[in-house]
Amino acid sequence: MNVADWSFDPSRTGRRTGIWLVLAAVVVLMATQTYAITNSPAEGDMGHLQKIMYVHVPAAWMTFLSFFVVLVFSVSYLWRRRETDDLIAASAAEVGAVFNGLTLALGMIWGRPTWGVWWAWDARLTSTLVLFLIFVGYLALRGFVDDAGQRARWSAAVGIIGAINVPIVYMSVMWWRTLHQQPSSPSTLDPAYTLGLRINAIAMLLVLIYFIRKRYEIARLERAVEHAAQSAAMGGR
Amino acid sequence: MKRAWVLGGATVILGVFAWLLFGGLEKNMVFFLTPRELLAKGTEGVGVPVRLGGQVKPGSVKWDAQSLDLRFTVTDGGGEIPVRSTGAPPQMFRDGMGVIVEGRVGSGGVFEASNLMVKHSNEYRAPKPGEEAHEKYRTLIQQSASQ
Numbered sequence: 001m002n003v004a005d006w007s008f009d010p011s012r013t014g015r016r017t018g019i020w021l022v023l024a025a026v027v028v029l030m031a032t033q034t035y036a037i038t039n040s041p042a043e044g045d046m047g048h049l050q051k052i053m054y055v056h057v058p059a060a061w062m063t064f065l066s067f068f069v070v071l072v073f074s075v076s077y078l079w080r081r082r083e084t085d086d087l088i089a090a091s092a093a094e095v096g097a098v099f100n101g102l103t104l105a106l107g108m109i110w111g112r113p114t115w116g117v118w119w120a121w122d123a124r125l126t127s128t129l130v131l132f133l134i135f136v137g138y139l140a141l142r143g144f145v146d147d148a149g150q151r152a153r154w155s156a157a158v159g160i161i162g163a164i165n166v167p168i169v170y171m172s173v174m175w176w177r178t179l180h181q182q183p184s185s186p187s188t189l190d191p192a193y194t195l196g197l198r199i200n201a202i203a204m205l206l207v208l209i210y211f212i213r214k215r216y217e218i219a220r221l222e223r224a225v226e227h228a229a230q231s232a233a234m235g236g237r
Numbered sequence: 238m239k240r241a242w243v244l245g246g247a248t249v250i251l252g253v254f255a256w257l258l259f260g261g262l263e264k265n266m267v268f269f270l271t272p273r274e275l276l277a278k279g280t281e282g283v284g285v286p287v288r289l290g291g292q293v294k295p296g297s298v299k300w301d302a303q304s305l306d307l308r309f310t311v312t313d314g315g316g317e318i319p320v321r322s323t324g325a326p327p328q329m330f331r332d333g334m335g336v337i338v339e340g341r342v343g344s345g346g347v348f349e350a351s352n353l354m355v356k357h358s359n360e361y362r363a364p365k366p367g368e369e370a371h372e373k374y375r376t377l378i379q380q381s382a383s384q
Contacts, residue, residue, distance in 0.1 A: 040363075041363035041364075042363065042364075043361050043362065043363060044362050044363065044364045045329050045334075045357065046328075046329055046357070050361055053361070113327070113328055114327065114328070114329055114355060114357055115327065115354045115355050115356070115357065116326070116327030116330075116352075116353060116354050116355055117352070117354050120268070120354065121268075122268040123266045123268065130253055133250075133253075134250060137246050137249075137250055140246065141243060141246060144242050144243055145243065154243065158247070158250065161250070161251070162250065175266070176266035176267065176268070177266070177267045177268050177269060177290070178268050179268055179269075179337060179354060179356055181356070181357055181358055181359040182359050183359060184359040184360070184361060185359075188358075188359045188360045188361070189360075189361050189362075190361060190362050190363050192363070193361050
């Protein structure tokens with residue numbers, strides 16, 4: 001591969017758009033969180049604890065979305081062998097792991113005062129933890145393989161096989177009897193909660209896009225360094 | 238060495254999937270039994286650790302704030318089992334709420350719970366005007382904690 005392909009000029013990648021994107025994400029998230037927290041009434045059973053929903057649920061959705069990105073770009077990599085696809089998949093996996101961890105942490109914080117326990121080994125919680133471990137395993141695998149091509153192929157395989165778990169996590173509460181309740185819908189939510197949830201999902205989507213994009217830029221810089229080091233090791237060719 | 242790590246990791250992931258998809262799925266994925274199912278087990282269901290889930294039968298809750306003794310009945314509409322638990326229940330515990338208890342059925346047919354979990358529905362609603370949030374049990378817990 002030509003080293004010149006990987007020379008990377010940050011000024012060329014729309015740094016300004018990056019700034020607008022992060023500004024939009026932060027401002028929209030602050031606005032939607034503030035709106036949701038100040039405009040939703042205390043829930044009948046759990047009072048203000050319901051407000052954890054505005055981060056926990058969008059975080060779970062972004063986790064699914066991240067893994068979908070991993071799946072699409074893993075398939076694309078194996079098909080077209082474009083290194084950028086591998087880097088996008090890896091970036092989405094790293095961001096997905098963060099959102100997955102956030103989902104689990106907030107779920108535990110929500111579960112303790114409402115359910116009475118931090119954790120239960122039911123199908124939803126267990127499969128969500130497994131999803132987190134798949135993300136971590138995917139990232140660990142990338143850390144262990146030195147050869148870029150081999151790393152890309154193997155992690156694409158893990159990304160595709162691991163994606164099987166996403167529908168399992170989502171359907172777990174329908175397929176099995178669990179402590180976690182089934183998904184809410186506008187018919188089971190107070191309209192104020194539905195609105196708060198939707199606008200916060202949009203805000204979280206902006207955060208997700210920004211995170212993946214930023215991580216991808218960094219991944220390309222890392223790859224450029226890697227290629228430069230390799231070519232230097234081979235005598236500067 | 239690295240190859241061993243990778244193969245080991247891949248084996249673990251595939252193993253977890255195999256277990257999730259084909260393994261003790263039906264057996265292990267039922268988090269709790271309903272009263273009817275537990276009663277149907279007859280003597281087999283007595284004395285063994287089990288999770289029991291259902292609805293707190295309205296009007297069945299007896300709570301002694303002094304001894305932290307909590308008694309109620311779990312029902313699924315078809316069967317009901319009396320439960321004895323110790324300690325303050327979660328804030329959302331109340332008449333008619335979904336509940337899962339861990340423990341075992343004693344010889345007297347009373348379920349001795351070592352752990353009590355509230356199972357919430359997927360409904361989230363603000364109380365209607367004039368209605369108060371169900372916070373009575375929080376008051377109860379705070380009272381018993383300060384005693």
